[in-house]
Amino acid sequence: MPQERKLPTRLEDVEEVLVETDILVIGGGNAGCFAAIEAKKLNPNLCVTIMEKAHIDRSGCLAAGMDAINTYIRKERTIEEFVRWSRSQAGGLIREDLTISLAEVLNQPTEQWEKWGLPIEKDEDGQYRTRGKWDISIRGSEMKVILAEKVREYGCQVLNRVVATNFLLADGRVIGAMGFGVRDGKMYVILARATIVSTGGCAGLYKPYTNDGVDSHHHLWYCPFNTGAGYAMGIRAGAEMTTFEMRWCATRTKDFNGPIDTISVGYETPMINAYGEKILQERYAHLGGDAAPRFIRANVPMEEWLNGRGPCYVDTRGMSDEDIREMKIDYLNERPAFVLFLAARGQDLKKEPIEIYGNDPYIVGGHTASGYWIDVKRATTLPGLFAAGDVAGGTPNKFVGGCAAEGMLAARGAVEYLKTVPALTRPDAEQVARERQRIFAPAIRQAEVGEGIIPREMEERMQRLMDEYAGGVHQFFRMNGIQLQYALKNIRILKDQTKYLVARDLHELMEAHEVIDRLDVAEVLLHHLLFREETRWPGWQTRTDFPERNDEKFDCFVNSRRDPATGEIAVFTRPYEQLIPGDRYLP
C-alpha cells in the first residue's frame, strides 16, 4: 500500500527525525558509495550513514550506466605521466598535490568493482583493454546497482529520498547536516562526528539548447538531478571554493546532448566540418591536433559554426560494421537512449556521420577543477567536512575512477579525523528552528498565501539569464564584464525573490531547494568569471573583453569565500605549486 505523503502546511506540524552517526556521507553516488564502504573497511564498528535524495541503486551520474573508466594507469605508465597529461588537458592549471595523491590509489576502485562483478574487457596478456591512453572499456550498465549492493553488505545505513539542505555548524565546525524527506515530509537532523560531501556537480545553471519544447528540458549530458546542493551548502557555510570559472563545456552529440568520447576516442573517428575538413588536424594542428587540450576540442565545433563552417560531425563513415555494433553496445552501457535516438532518425552511420555541438555549461569538479578547496586528505576549509568526487575541486579529469578513488581518500581523512572528535556535538536549537523555517517556507507560503513563484518559473528565468549573459551555449560560450554584471544584478534579485517560492507537493519542495541552491552557485560562478580578466580556456571561459591569456596576473587559482554573516563574496588568488617538472601546457 502506498504510504501517506503530506506536505506540511504549518511549521509546528513538521515531524523531526534525529539521526546520530559517526560518519555522514551526503550524496550516495559513485564517490559517496565508495567513501561509505571505505570507512566501514577501515573500521567495521563505525556507524556510517548515507543521505541520498534519490535511491542509491540509480542515483547520480551512473544512473544509466557507464561504458568506460577514463582514468586507469596501466602497468607501463607512471604517476608523473598521468599528472603531466591531466595538467596539459586542463590548460596547465591543476592541484598537483591532489592529483598525485589521487593517482596513487586511482586503480583500486576499478579493480575492486571488477571483483564485485563489473565486466571489464581484457587483452590477451590479461591487462584491461584500453581505448585511448588512459581509458578502459567496461560493461557498466548495472555498475551502480552492483556498488549499492556492496554498500548494504558492508552495513552502511542508507537514508534514501532525503534531501540535504544545510550543514549543521558549531563554532565553525561541521557537526552534521539537515534536510527533509521527499517521501515523508519530515525534517531530518543528522549529527555526525565527521561529514563527507559528495553530492556531485551542478547541472541546470544554464538553459540547454534542447529545451525547445515541453518534453526535452532535461536532455543534458550531465545528470540533471545533480543541482549543486553540496556546493551551495558549502558556500552558505563559508567554505573556500576554487576555480568555478573553469566551466565544463564539451563537444557532445547534437540534439541528444550525449557523450562523444565513446566514438571519437573509442573508435578514433575524426572530427569534421560541413566541408569534410578534418578540423583538429587541419585547422587546430598548432594547438595539438587530435591530442589538443579538452577545452580546445570542446570549442572547435562551435568555432566552426561561428565561422560559417558548421554543422560538424564525428565521421563514422569509415567504421566497420563490427565497430558500429560495438559502439552501440558501448552506448547501451552508458546512455542507452542514444541508440534509440539513432533509430528514431533511421540513421545509417556508414552513410551519415554523427553530428556534434557544444553543451550547456556545467560546474563539475570531476572534469574541470571547480569545487571545494581541499587538502590531500580531502579536508575542506570547514573543520569536520571532507569532499569527494565532482563536488571537490583542484583535480580535473578524475572521471568515474578518480571520483571513486577520491571517495576512498575522503573516508580515510574522515576516519582519521574521528580521533580528534570523541563525541557528537549537540546543535543549538535556534539553528535547527531557522533551517526548519527555511526548508518548509515554500510549503507554508502555499498554504497561507496560496500564490507566488513556482520553482520552474524561477529555474527558467535563471537559466535564460545565465545562458545569455554568462556565456551559455547560445552565445557560443562568450561573455564580457558588462554582461556578467547584468547577470549578477539579476541573480541577486532572484535570490531575494526566493521568499516568494511556493511548493504544492513534496516533489516541488525539492525543486524549490534545487533552484535556491543553484542561485547560490550561480552567484559565486559569476564572481569567478568576473575576476578572471583574461581568456585562459577558450570555450570553458571566453572573455571577449579580455581575449588573451594573462600569465602575469592569472597563472594561479581563483578562489572565493562567502561571509556567512554578511553574504559578501570575497574573491582572491592562490599560487600555483608545480611539483612535477616540465612545460605545464604539454603532456
Place this chain on the structure above:
Amino acid sequence: MPPKVNLEKCDGCKAEQEPLCEQICPGDLMTLNPETKKAYCRSLRDCWDCMSCVKSCPQGAIETRLPYQIGYYQAKLIPLMGTNRITWTCIDLNGKVERFSFKTRND
C-alpha cells in the same frame, strides 16, 4: 514523452509500498496515480531518459520514448533484463530490427 506506461500491463506494483519505478527514478518523477493505481511520470520534461524505470519494471510496462522534438515517431528500444545479462531490441524508424546482448555482471 519520455517514459510511456502501458496501462494494460502496469499493475502499480500492488504488493510494494510504492511501485518499483517510483522507488528507483533518480529524478523522483515516476509516481502512482491515486485514482487509477497506475504509474505515471509526473513531469515528462524533467526525464533524463536514463531508462532506470524501464529496467526495473517487473511487468515490462514502461517504454522510453524520446521527446518528439529530438526523435521521430515511432522507434523503440526495449531491454530484457536477465540475471547477469541484458538483451536489447531496437526497432528503427523504418522497422529495421537490431538485437544486442551482453553481460552486465561477471558470472
